[in-house]
Every structure is written in structure tokens, then in C-alpha cells.
Ligand SMILES: Nc1ncnc2c1ncn2[C@@H]1O[C@H](COP(=O)(O)OP(=O)(O)OP(=O)(O)O)[C@@H](O)[C@H]1O
């Protein structure tokens with residue numbers, strides 16, 4: 001993929017290596033924090049998944065043999081994929097619009113997409129339950145304009161989860177795409193048109209390929225974040241749409257099976273890593289996540 | 297440099313461009329105001345002017361990227377109203393605008409693909425175009441793997457390969473260092489003549505304009521103030537702005553006296569050649585530095601204006617010497633002479649008589 005990051009960025013970055021020894025101790029608190037609150041619990045979970053209730057991989061064997069657990073994993077992947085798809089469907093044109101409107105409008109659009117970031121997940125999710133219920137705004141509106149006759153069931157099912165999750169994760173799609181689009185020189189499209197490309201052709205051949213790093217980054221973020229989401233699927237779905245996150249909670253809080261709960265967490269983690277690994281083979285992750293591209 | 301492209305287009309005669317009363321207003325800002333310009337087919341026309349004078353705006357209206365507030369553009373004697381992609385105009389941008397995800401060859405092939413040129417012919421023409429700019433061996437490199445000058449030449453090849461009716465260039469050499477710029481100026485000029493293309497070229501570098509152009513249109517505040525060959529603009533500027541912008545000048549601002557034979561500038565009264573400029577309007581006398589002669593005090597000078605002045609500074613410029621002179625009333629004058637060609641060689645601090653023949657002065661209007 002073409003790197004459109006400025007190579008000057010690379011030169012401006014101070015070299016860490018030279019100063020490593022002298023400043024290492026400054027990193028200590030951060031490292032300690034990571035060790036205590038991140039690496040230790042992770043270790044704990046890995047350990048419990050293979051030691052409780054008995055030493056061995058029995059939890060994982062059970063996971064893959066049980067139709068329930070596999071279905072949950074499949075459901076979670078499916079949900080994440082749908083959420084990613086709809087986020088992209090809405091997010092790409094949204095970012096494009098932001099990048100092609102006046103500063104004022106772009107600012108308003110940015111605020112609109114960031115509002116979910118600024119309000120509590122619980123509040124937002126409950127707001128969706130109000131909007132999506134049988135007598136809610138969405139159904140009344142759809143009936144009002146005559147698209148449907150009877151209210152749709154949008155709550156406590158798969159579509160409900162996807163709608164709520166798409167809304168909540170949209171910023172993760174819009175922001176990376178927008179930031180990549182901002183770095184695309186407007187003259188590229190102008191040049192393409194002067195060379196004989198119709199506006200849509202110029203978009204397809206020039207603008208779209210150059211914005212792909214943002215698309216990859218956004219999709220990856222949304223997909224990975226969606227995999228581990230707990231509250232929204234729990235509130236907008238029903239037991240039939242139990243996701244991995246909710247399953248972990250169930251195992252730990254209701255069944256009190258820490259071993260199985262930990263194993264579920266490990267499976268989720270490995271799934272995420274595998275996806276990152278696969279995508280990383282196709283595109284340069286560093287570049288996708290906003291760093292500068294690797295050397296040629 | 298190869299002539300291979302010349303053969304393809306020998307039958308096509310280059311298109312004239314006529315810009316008529318073109319205006320572009322952004323609210324109160326008049327980016328362009330009543331621009332008129334007649335460009336012959338095959339002519340190299342340079343739009344020259346300071347930053348913000350409206351050069352790019354004119355170019356964009358010709359290309360179709362900016363809708364004129366009023367006025368029209370005619371190419372090949374037809375008014376153009378088509379969208380940009382149908383205008384068949386080659387364009388080179390200041391930052392080249394090479395597509396970063398395409399190789400040099402793919403960039404050059406782009407306009408041909410848009411025109412559905414068959415693959416075989418396309419490859420042939422891409423090769424020829426890149427050979428023309430001496431980049432045949434860089435076909436498969438991405439823009440970021442090329443130097444600034446090489447990118448520039450790829451952009452040039454891309455703008456020429458589809459044999460456009462007109463080529464527009466907006467400060468295409470602005471980002472390059474002096475040496476490379478001079479090299480490319482000659483190369484672009486040679487290709488333009490070789491292919492017999494109508495060229496509209498934007499720059500704010502007057503030297504570049506003088507080197508490359510058949511004619512130059514000088515812009516100021518959204519208007520064209522004068523059009524002419526480099527020589528005409530230099531020797532016969534019509535306004536103070538042009539005299540000031542092109543080359544170095546000694547300029548005396550003031551008013552002509554009633555019979556138009558003298559210009560009153562402060563406490564000076566300088567003889568001027570016959571002029572059409574009305575005596576009531578503000579005017580200025582322009583004398584180029586190389587027209588200034590230096591004489592010993594007391595020299596009798598017939599048919600010349602002369603002023604006593606003190607030598608403030610002497611600057612050696614290799615083959616030339618530049619004298620900074622100051623008249624008693626504070627007016628600073630500049631004289632330039634080829635080394636060994638001046639009649640006297642004064643020292644700094646010396647008082648001398650600076651003079652110029654009356655016919656070497658040019659009277660210009662002092663507005664716009
Ligand atoms: N889209 C726009 N909106 C408002 N004002 C504009 C716009 N485009 C250009 N202008 C104004 O019009 C004037 C002419 O601009 P233009 O870009 O044509 O100048 P230029 O001669 O090309 O200058 P430069 O040498 O700096 O490129 C400037 O004052 C500029 O600020």
C-alpha cells in the first residue's frame with residue numbers, strides 16, 4: 001500500500017536508542033503499572049485457564065466440543081463483522097463528507113460523531129432500547145412514512161445489537177479514515193480530472209486507493225473492539241445472542257467456573273491476535289494504525 | 297531528447313486560446329477582474345505576477361476547475377464550457393500531483409487509459425514520453441523513489457503524452473533548486489517548441505519568465521497590466537509596476553510639466569522623451585541601471601540628464617559592477633556596468649556626475 005505519510009515525520013522523531021540508558025528509569029513507573037494491572041492479570045487468566053478445576057487443557061477441549069460455546073464464538077465473530085460492515089458503510093461517506101465540507105460543517109460533523117465518546121455507554125445503550133422498542137421512535141417513524149405496517153422487532157435480537165454497536169463504534173471507523181483523507185492532496189483528484197478522468201473514475205482510481213489505509217485501520221479497530229464488547233450486546237440482545245464477553249461474565253459470576261471463564265478470555269485473545277496477524281500480513285499494521293510506514 | 301512524439305501530432309495544428317473579459321470574484325475579493333488575453337497557437341505565454349495577483353485563478357478557469365463570475369475562454373475559436381475532464385488540457389501542478397500509488401509509467405499511462413487507447417499503442421506512447429524527458433530507465437519506480445526533478449519530468453510527460461490542445465503549468469519548478477530549475481526551464485522550452493504546443497505557464501520568477509516565454513502577461517491585483525515580449529516589457533514598460541517588477545530600475549515618481557518635456561520629481565526636473573501620457577496624471581520616469589553613465593564632476597553633457605551623486609557602495613558581481621549612488625536630496629540611484637566598460641572607475645565616497653541620455657528614459661503611468 002502506498003505510504004502517504006510524510007517521510008519528514010521520521011526524521012523529526014528523536015532517536016530513543018541513544019538516550020535509552022539515561023532515561024530508562026523514567027519508564028519504570030509506567031512499566032510497573034503495566035506489569036501490575038495488565039501483564040499480571042493476563043498471566044493469571046492464562047494460568048487459571050489451564051489449572052482450574054484441574055491441570056490441563058480440559059477447558060479448551062470442552063470449549064470446542066460444546067456446541068454452545070462454539071456458537072457463541074461464531075455469533076461474536078458474525079456480530080463483529082456486521083458491525084464493521086455497517087460502520088464502514090456509514091463511516092466512509094461520513095468521513096468523506098467531513099473532509100469535503102467547510103471547516104464549520106466539518107467541526108459540527110466531528111462533534112456529532114464524537115458524542116458517543118463523551119456519554120456513558122450505559123446511557124447510550126438504554127437510549128437505544130427506548131428508540132428501538134415496538135412503540136419507539138424508529139418504529140413509529142417507519143410506520144409513519146409507510147415503509148412498514150406493523151412494528152419491527154428491533155430489540156432483544158441480532159439487528160438490535162448491530163444497530164447499537166454500529167452507533168457506538170462509529171468513531172473508531174470515522175476517525176482513522178478522516179485522518180488519512182485529510183492527508184490526501186486535493187490536487188490528486190484535480191490532476192486526474194484534468195487528465196481525462198470523470199469525477200467518479202478519479203475517485204475510484206485515485207482517491208479510494210489512497211484512502212484505503214484508513215479503511216483498513218478503521219475496520220480493524222471496529223472489528224477487534226466489537227469482539228470484546230459486553231454491555232451493549234447484553235442489553236440490546238437476548239440470551240440467544242450471547243456474545244463472548246457476556247459468556248465470560250456468566251461463567252465467572254453465575255457458574256462460578258473461573259477456569260472456563262478464563263479459557264473463554266484466552267480464546268477471545270487468541271482470536272484477536274490471529275486476526276491482527278492475518279491482516280498484518282496483508283497490510284502494514286504500523287502504517288494502518290497511524291505510524292509511519294516501514295522502510296521500502 | 298527524442299522527436300518521436302512530433303510525428304504523431306504533425307497533422308494537428310496547435311490551438312489558440314482567447315481569454316475574454318474573464319472575472320472571478322470571491323465576495324469582495326476580485327481574484328480576477330476583466331482579464332483579456334490572446335494566445336496564439338504554439339505560443340509560450342507566461343503569466344507573471346506577485347503572490348495573490350490572480351495567476352492561478354486564471355489558469356483554473358481555463359482548465360475548468362473554477363467557474364468564472366463572468367467572461368469566457370475560447371480554445372481553438374470555440375467557447376469552452378465542458379467539465380475539466382473533457383477539455384483536453386494538460387496540466388502540471390506545483391507539487392507535481394503524481395499519483396503516489398502508481399509507478400512513473402502508470403502515471404504517464406493514466407490519461408491514455410482514460411481515453412481507452414489500446415494497450416499496445418499506450419505502452420509505446422508511454423515509453424516515448426518518458427524517453428523524451430530522459431526517464432526511460434525509471435518507468436517502474438514510484439514517485440517517492442524519484443528525485444524532485446525526476447518527479448517534475450514525469451509530471452511533464454504525463455501532461456504531454458495525450459497530446460492535449462493546450463498545456464497549463466502552475467509554477468512547476470517552484471520547489472526545485474536554482475541549478476535544476478534552470479536546466480528544466482530550457483528542457484521545457486525545447487519540448488514545447490519541438491512539439492509545437494500552446495503553453496500557458498505561471499511563475500512569479502521574472503527571470504524564468506524572460507528565459508522561457510514568447511510573451512509575458514504581467515498580473516497585478518487580478519488584472520493584466522501589460523502583455524508583451526520580455527524585451528518589450530523590459531525596454532518599454534507602460535506602468536511603474538511593470539518597470540519595478542521586471543528587472544532593476546531607477547524610478548523617479550512625479551508629474552509631467554505642461555508641455556510634456558520634463559518630469560517634476562521633488563526638487564528635480566528631468567528631461568523626458570516624447571510621451572502620450574497626459575501631463576495631469578501621476579507619472580514616473582524609468583531608467584535601467586545599465587543606461588546610467590558615470591562621469592567626473594564638471595563634465596559637459598549634451599542631450600542627457602545629469603545629477604551629482606556620491607558613491608555609497610560598489611558591489612562586484614563577477615563580470616559586472618553595481619554602483620549605489622546617492623543624490624544630495626536622498627534619492628538612491630543604481631548603475632551597472634560591465635567590468636572594463638565604464639568610462640570612469642570611482643571609489644566609494646567619491647562625488648561624481650551620474651547621467652543618462654534623454655531617450656534612454658521611459659515615462660510610465662504611476663498607477664496599478
Ligand atoms: N477559493 C477562494 N476563495 C476565496 N478567495 C480566493 C480563492 N481562491 C483564490 N482566492 C483569492 O484570490 C486571489 C488570487 O489568488 P490566486 O491563487 O489566483 O493568486 P496567484 O497569483 O496564483 O498567487 P500565488 O503566486 O501565490 O500562487 C488571492 O487574493 C486569493 O486569496
Ligand SMILES: [Mg+2]
Nearest residue numbers: 351352353466
Ligand atoms: Mg498560484
